[in-house]
Amino acid sequence: MGTQPSPAPPPLALVEAAKSFGMVKALQGVSLELRAGEIHALCGENGAGKSTLVKTIAGVHQPDEGHIEVDGQPTVFAGPADAQRAGVAVIYQEPTLFPDLSVAENIFIRRQPLGRGRRIDRSAMRAATNRLFARLGVHIDPDRPARGLSIADQQLVEIAKALSFDARVLIMDEPTAALSGIEVERLFAVARSLRDNGAAVLFISHRFDEVFALCDRITVMRDGRYISTEPTAELTVDAVVRSMVGRDVTALFPKQETDVGEVVLDVAGLTRTGVFSDVNFSVRSGEIVALAGLVGAGRSEVVRAIFGVDGYDAGTVRVGGTKLTAGRPAAAMAAGIALVPEDRRQQGLVMEMSVERNATLTRRWALSRFGLLWRRAEERAARTWTDRLQVKAGHLSDLVSTLSGGNQQKVVLAKWLATEPHVLIVDEPTRGIDVGTKAEVHRLLSELAGQGMAVLMVSSELPEVLGMADRVLVMHEGRISAELSRSQATEETVMYAATGQEQEGSAA
Amino acid sequence: MVPEVTTPADSTATAPSEPPRRGRALRSMLVSREGSIIGALVVSILAAAVFVDGFASGRNAGFLILDIAAIALIALPMTLVIITGEIDLSVASTLGLTSAVMGQLWVMGLPLETIVPLCVALGAVLGAVNGVLVTVVGLPSLAVTIGTMALYRGLAYVVLGDRAVADFPFSWTGGATAPVPGTSIPWIGVLILGLALAFGVLLHATPLGRSLYAIGNNAEATRFSGVSVRWTKLWLFVATGTVASLAGIFWTLQYGSARADNAFGLELSVVAAVLLGGVSIFGGTGALPGVLGGVLLLGTIRNALRLADVSSDTLSIVTGMLLVVSVVAPNLAARLRSRRKPTGPPGRR
Amino acid sequence: MSTPVTETPLEEHGGGDPRSSRRLRQARELGILLALVLLVVITTLVNPGFLSSQSIDDLLLGATLLTILAVGQTMVIVTRCVDLSVGSILGLSAFAVGTLFVSFPSLPIVLVALAGVLVGAACGLVNGTLVATARVPALVVTLGTLYVFRGIDHWWASGTQINAADMPEEFLGIGRTSLLGIPLPAVIAVAVVLGAGWYLGSYRSGRELYAIGSEPQAARLSGIPVDRRVLGAFIANGALAGLAGVLYAARFGTLDATVGTGLELEVVAAAVVGGVAIFGGSGTVYGAALGAVLLTTIGSALPILQVNAFWQQAVVGLLILVAIGMDRLLAVRTARRLRGGESSGA
């Protein structure tokens, strides 16, 4: 590392660390210094080893080689408790809450304020929780159970938990993936104030605007290796992307112009009491329609109802003119709908099954002969689509849980594209996906539309919405508040509609 | 439903605990878990044949098969149920209730030709009750079937009370245990083999079987893939009830005695055999050959030890140890492997 | 989405009722209490003798063992484990107590009782070690040790029986003396319930048991010593089963190798009826204790209500189904309320 040494040894450093999982070398000779009073970004493609690095620093994994230094002293973290004692607080990529415990207890587990006789002092704990939420500018009832919190709220509780440590080192692995703009701003404000008070912060995100707005230095990783560390001021997005991918990335939103055909999907008066109501829209073949809105607007719920995994109370869904039975995903699939869900770990993939079986799960019946499944046919079918999407996996029989997030997302896409749908619904298709893969996904979507597929895309990323969609539907509190053509849709018009302000720009 | 009783250990410790190796997943699975059970079975059969007087005879083989018949029958659908992450503890009570109803109907003068189909239908209904409570109402199957275990056994007593009905015609009772002509293998053995084949093909080579594993691993993602998790589970419970009542009919004829307390406590033996056969209690893994191996292994060891005049206390200890060792050994082996090589199984220290 | 355009009202986050979970739990326990009261009232109306002091004593004594076992089982179930070997542990510990009295008639009673508890704790240690250290599913392990402990018990007893005459009068007296009008074993059971409830509710390590059952993976990431806690829960459960064995010996006086056979599912049923989630993470020992008392009361009320003895088991089965069904209903309603908090505007 070529930067000049700081006067005091860094509070936390990783030295020449290596870590393998079976055949996968997740980390190889990676060194990283987190300095007091600095926000440090870590960038890299999916599977570059960022989360593994975080877990190594947090004591979840022990490095196979190399070691950790605390204040310059080599240290061994035998478990997360050791890291916590050394003042390291971590927000993991996947929320790690206890659904049955109250929000306050989730934040203070193992460190609950004690009263007389070492009993837990509940009122002190509640007060402390409220103070933390006030700092984050949110209000979540400290006494409610964590079960049922939206993903955004879960993430906020995680952040509050990390803050409560008053840690010397704060590590955030994609904390903003589920947050909306305002919450992100608040989080940044808090992170900056921590930095100004002398904490070392490590920030991981696939959103470059955030990285450049917040961080002082950027470290890039590729394929488990350390590539570079540079001050943010001396870098551009293109430069970072180039070192991440090892080559230049072509256009992020390769929108093709297509011929829009017949109406394929037609949704009328769709209502689910308390969640969304009177949702009307249609999608034509060859068209990409984006469903935009703030987190919690009910977009995922609408597409889940269309696909039939959730029921609905009123309204109709038609595909190619025929009405779909409510609440039956099999019927939706038969009619040619595919849904790539937003939560790939819970809804998209069977993590403990092989890549191959995940890829063919949607086509079990189509691939069977005389009611029996033959390995050969399965393997061929799986290979076709994983090859087309360039899934990086050691072997098709490897468990899908061993793939990186981005590659997992590709497997989900593969399993649905294999059904050759007429209507492809994608919910947050690029959440947590690196730039390279993101561009590929976008190219793929646009190519599919070009071939006449009707695409409905739920996305929280405005650039993606604006870059990809032929038409934008904006949802606010369970209703469609605006429908914008490609030319009408701008950041302003979409955000106005998303926040519920009536706009003259909304057209039928 | 997620599997209800899980260890606090990471999921990786319980799901396939070995790191995925190169090569065919199926083959490595056979080499590891089912293979070792079947290996243990072969070894114990050979050892018993050499060292235990009277083990290696056709007559004894017949006894052995009759001994494990009910367990083997119920273990087949139970395997599928456990693979989907559920469990059915009411099977022995279903068996008992079927037996009681069979006795009562016989006392009332119905011919057995009518009684048998009625009893099979009853089993399907009892299974459906479990299934509806689990899938439609959404209750955990462990709790539901503890409840119906008490309920069905109680109903059996309500139906038949403390009586025993034992005057079934010999043509039926004798027929139930009669051997296939020219051999000493009872007919029931052939029936079990046939059913095992059917269930095996269903589980391992059909789209339905594939979705059972998927459900056991992640029911939500499976539902998102267009599988009707509810219907699948519902039918599995119906199948389990049906087979349990078949076992009840067989049991009644085998012992020539319809009683409310027939097969009391059998559910734990069935679950033990299935788990010994390498099915994970959390669902998602396991194979039918392994389960058959597990059933036969338990039966063989008990049969051989009895012939060797080992007392029933020891039998009980051996059964328990076998179960514990069968789950502990692979885990310890994996740990030792990971200690030797720096590359450990995922997610564990 | 780096360009926040307008202020959104953040106050709307995570709406829902305050303290709804605790209220749910209380509603749950009140429900059982209500069922219990109803049962007692009806039975007393049918037969006033049901509330005589003798029969209340009998009832309390009868519920003692199941209550203590249910408390121990709750501690294990909240960590998402289960212990099916409790019946065998109870049998082993009871027989150990009897054997000690036979072999060393001069040993002080307290010491013998302690030995009984220790035998239970040792069994719990075996279970816990296998579950926590070897990382194997609790259901499988304890199903195995159910057979093993029972086998050891049989092998040890080998056909002998220990009778009341073999045990000191003062020891058997434990089952007969009463404190402030309440039988001593019942007092012990109440103390166990309160102690365990207090510990689980107000101490860090107690709350960590709930955390472990709620989300094991997260528990590890939070640095909770999961293995140690689970081991502890199993040892505590074993010790309580041992204590139950001691009380069994004192109360019933006749001991052989079959003591406690088949208790395990009844204990789990008591916990489940008492609202302890079989998935772990929620439920209280108070609920479990109420469940145990309710099941015992049903056992003694049905004969008095002239319900055919053959119906008893069926009624217990129905009750279990109703109890878990009610849990589910309450949970669904709470979930709806929690969700409704945010989108009620729609």
Next chain:
Amino acid sequence: GCGGTTRGSAEDSGSSSGPTTEADPNATIPEGLAISFLPKQLNNPYFTYANSGGEEAVAELGGEYKEVGPSDANASSQVSYINTLSQQGSDVIVTAANDPSAVCGALQQAREAGSAIVTYDSDTDPECRDAFVNQASAEGLALVQVEMIAEQIGGEGEIAFLSATPNATNQNTWLELMEEELATPEYEGIEVVDTVYGNDDDQKSFQEMQGLMQTHPDLAGVVSPTTVGLAAAARYLSTSEYKGDVKLTGLGTPNQMREYVKDGTVEEFALWDPKNLGYLAAYTGAALAAGQITGEEGQTFEAGRLGEYEIGAEGEIVLGPPTVFNADNIDDYDF
């Protein structure tokens, strides 16, 4: 010549042995007879004690004694053990049936394979065994219990039965006979108000007793024709307010009941000597295997220290009249 004398010959002669052949009262009992005891449940103290008598007899006969059995009192587990014994070529199987019909098939197969079958304590269907050694005639037992309770409650009042399992063969027979006896004019003043089942489980019996007391406040006496039930009921009474007021009698062992007889909870109870039961069963088996008897009514044989016995109807052999135990004689017995 009938019956196998050794394992090998037993197998060889196979189906030729059986009760149909002629009895030879003078046949000698061969050395080395394999006599196996299969109780309802292993490690049950009652059977352990009874079988010790069997062991004594087998030693006198110079045979090979063996005791096997399940640890749960199940007919199905018993069948496995019968099959095992038959496979081992046991010359004599002495068993107490958990279910009169469920073990029948297996016993008959064993018989075909050359084993002599003796039942003791609980019989099976008569056609499945060669002889049944009855601990006491059912009538004798019923009578003595009725006499005891009638005398204790002064010939008048409500009584109840606390039995074993609802389908225990012998208990049910006794209950039936006792009710018949109580229906005679002599016992006009006595009314049977209830019958409950403690399943031969100590705790359950205890609770059932307690239930009886609450349901029937005017209860004058309880008869428990099972050792487990009697001991549990006595223990309940000894510490309850009903002690002395409610009379208790039935069948029990002196060791279990000594305390309650001495503290006045129980005045009198009865039982046979189980040890003699096992002893007689062993001799009966040996006599069958040797061909001295075939199980026909009227045949006689020597049973060691117990003297000569004659086979009654349906192959039944009665041990003798039951013994009544009370404070005067209880210390003379130790079982």
